[in-house]
Amino acid sequence: MPATFSKSALLLSLLLAVGQAHAASEPSPTALATRLGIPHPAVIAHRGASFDAPESTAAAYKAARDLGADYLELDLQRSKDGVLFALHDNNLQRTTDVASKFPERKDSPANAFTIAELKSLDAGSWFNAAYPDRARPGFVGLKILTLDEIIDIAQGNPLHKPGLYIETKEPKQFPGIERDLKDKLQDRGWLSPAGSKMAKSELAVGQGPGKVILQTFEKSSLELLEKEMPQVPKILLLWVGEGNIEPASKVTFAESGEKDKAAYYAKQQPKDKAEFQRWVDYAKVQGAVGTGPSAALTKGGDQSYADLVKPWMNQYTHDQGLLVHVYTIDEAVDFQKVMDAGVDGIFTNRASELLKFYKRPAAASVDQVLKNNGY
Numbered sequence: 001m002p003a004t005f006s007k008s009a010l011l012l013s014l015l016l017a018v019g020q021a022h023a024a025s026e027p028s029p030t031a032l033a034t035r036l037g038i039p040h041p042a043v044i045a046h047r048g049a050s051f052d053a054p055e056s057t058a059a060a061y062k063a064a065r066d067l068g069a070d071y072l073e074l075d076l077q078r079s080k081d082g083v084l085f086a087l088h089d090n091n092l093q094r095t096t097d098v099a100s101k102f103p104e105r106k107d108s109p110a111n112a113f114t115i116a117e118l119k120s121l122d123a124g125s126w127f128n129a130a131y132p133d134r135a136r137p138g139f140v141g142l143k144i145l146t147l148d149e150i151i152d153i154a155q156g157n158p159l160h161k162p163g164l165y166i167e168t169k170e171p172k173q174f175p176g177i178e179r180d181l182k183d184k185l186q187d188r189g190w191l192s193p194a195g196s197k198m199a200k201s202e203l204a205v206g207q208g209p210g211k212v213i214l215q216t217f218e219k220s221s222l223e224l225l226e227k228e229m230p231q232v233p234k235i236l237l238l239w240v241g242e243g244n245i246e247p248a249s250k251v252t253f254a255e256s257g258e259k260d261k262a263a264y265y266a267k268q269q270p271k272d273k274a275e276f277q278r279w280v281d282y283a284k285v286q287g288a289v290g291t292g293p294s295a296a297l298t299k300g301g302d303q304s305y306a307d308l309v310k311p312w313m314n315q316y317t318h319d320q321g322l323l324v325h326v327y328t329i330d331e332a333v334d335f336q337k338v339m340d341a342g343v344d345g346i347f348t349n350r351a352s353e354l355l356k357f358y359k360r361p362a363a364a365s366v367d368q369v370l371k372n373n374g375y
Contacts, residue, residue: 026318026319026320026321027321028318029318029323029324029342029344032289032321032322032323033210033323033344036209036210036233036289037208037209037210037211038210038213038233038289038323038345039070039210039345040344040345041339041343041344041345041346041358042070042071042325042344042345042346043068043069043070043071043345043346043348043351043354043355043358043360044069044070044071044073044165044325044345044346044347044348045060045061045064045067045069045071045072045073045162045348045349045351046073046327046328046347046348046349047060047073047074047075047086047088047349048060048061048062048063048064048072048073049061049063049064049067049069049349049350049351049352049366050349051134051330051349051350052134052350052352052366052370053127053134053136053139053370053375054095054123054124054126054127054139054142055088055095055127055349056074056075056086056087056088056095056123056144056145057123057124057139057142057143057144057145058142058143058145058149058153058373059124059136059138059139059142059370059373059375061145061150061153061154062153062156062369062373063351063366063369063370063373063375064162064351065153065154065156065157065160065161065162066157066160066362066364066369066372066373067351067352067355067362067364067366067369068160068351068355068360068362068363069162069351069355070162070163070345071162071163071164071165071213072150072153072154072162072163072164072165073165073166073167073347074086074147074150074164074165074166074167075087075088075167075169076147076166076167076168076169076177076181077110077111077169077170077173077174078111078174078177078180079110079111079113079114079115079118080111080112080113080114080117081114081115082180083115083146084146084147084148084177084180084181084184085115085118085144085145085146085147086144086145086146086147086150087110087144087169088169089110090109090110090169090170090173091107091108091109091110092106092108092110092113092118092121093106093107094126095123095126095127096121096122096123096126096144097121097122097125097126098121101120101121102117109173111173111174115146118144119143119144121143121144122140122141122142123142123143123144124139124140124141124142125139125140125141127139128140136370136375138370138374138375139375147166147181147184148184148188150164151164151188151190163210163211163212163213164190164211164212164213165212165213165215166181166212166213166214166215167214167215167216167237168181168214168215168216168218168221168225170218171216171218171220171221171224172218172220172221178221178224178225178227178228178229179224179228181214181225181228181229182228182229185212185229190211190212191212191229191231191232209231209233210233212232212233213232213233213234213235214229214232214233214234214235215234215235215236215237215292216234216235216236216237217236217237217238217239217243217244218243219236219282219286222234222236222283222286222287222288223286226286226287226288230287233289233290234286234287234288234289235288235289235290235291235292235323235325236279236282236283236286236288236290236291236292237291237292237293237327238279238291238292238293238294238308239293239294239305239306239308240265240268240269240270240294240305240306240308241265241268244279245270245271245275245276245279245306245308246270246271246275247268247269247270247271247306248268248269248270248271248272249267249268249269260302261302262300262301262302262303262304262305263300263304265294265304265305265306266296266297266300266304266305266306266307267306268305268306269306269307270306270308273312276308276313276316277316279291280316280317280320280322281320283322284320284321284322288322289322289323290317290322290323290324290325290344291317291322291323291324291325292325292326292327292347293308293309293313293324293326293327294306294307294308294309294326294327295307295308295309295326295327295328295329295334295338297329297331297334298331298333298334298337299331303327303328303330308326309324309326309338309341309342309343310341311341311342314341314342314343315342318342323344323345324342324343324344324345325343325344325345325346325347326338326343326345326346326347327346327347328347328348328349329346329347329348329354330348330349330350330353331353332353332357335353335354335357336357352365352366
């Protein structure tokens with residue numbers, strides 16, 4: 001064997017040994033989740049039980065809570081008059097009757113409305129029109145919810161108190177929202193450690209220290225969340241596209257020839273392995289406990305994006321001592337696929353189905369839970 005080859009082989013073996021030792025020094029995902037007070041695997045109810053009821057409404061959140069979801073997930077925005085509320089879209093047209101209530105302002109962003117104006121909107125009837133097989137009279141007139149109201153829902157079932165999984169939605173539109181969120185959670189007792197005398201209200205909710213998880217796609221917001229709430233677990237959300245992981249292909253949707261954006265997004269891949277790793281490394285350096293990557297779904301659809309939960313990706317993330325919570329999975333075939341790949345929790349619109357998959361079925365059916373809550 002040539003001397004140069006021997007040195008190269010020795011160096012390679014040393015590098016591999018160092019890498020393996022680093023990976024071995026990190027706690028297992030289960031042990032990390034346990035230490036953080038995060039269920040493993042975690043059932044994260046995406047905008048509530050949003051397959052079964054209008055997203056981000058009381059019906060969806062109460063259903064998810066009573067079915068037994070670990071977390072109620074929400075997108076946080078701030079009204080024109082400074083109230084924190086939950087809404088996914090920047091615009092109100094998809095999920096409310098803003099076009100009939102405020103026709104001249106129907107294209108305005110949600111944060112251009114006061115909380116009183118937002119509360120005047122019907123945020124439930126659209127669901128009945130979109131999904132007639134799941135329509136219910138009780139969904140008509142459902143309201144946009146404030147963060148305070150969602151906290152009340154999370155605390156409202158004495159038998160099961162889910163945690164909150166809160167996304168700072170387009171935080172650059174809301175300067176200071178990270179501080180506002182901290183103040184609200186502190187005021188409601190959700191930042192106090194178990195047994196603390198500092199809380200303004202008695203609270204034994206969620207999963208102890210993991211009762212709140214904060215999430216964002218924005219690097220700047222992750223840094224601000226870490227500054228404001230260093231003790232609270234944080235997740236950096238990942239996808240392939242502008243402002244996040246650089247794609248391998250520069251071809252735009254318009255240039256791609258694809259008929260729908262879901263098919264286009266599902267084909268996107270990181271520029272290279274190092275690009276994916278850079279984002280995971282950044283998450284760790286900034287204090288995140290994990291990542292929230294997208295997935296490509298078996299049946300496609302508008303929730304199907306780049307496959308960022310390949311086994312090597314999850315292994316690399318775990319080797320850095322981070323958890324993987326994948327979004328947004330609703331079918332058993334995909335539950336199995338992502339669990340086999342090594343994820344630690346799943347965002348789902350169908351909490352009832354994921355709970356069954358994890359062999360933690362709810363005591364009552366979705367229909368019964370909704371009826372119990374008056375829907």
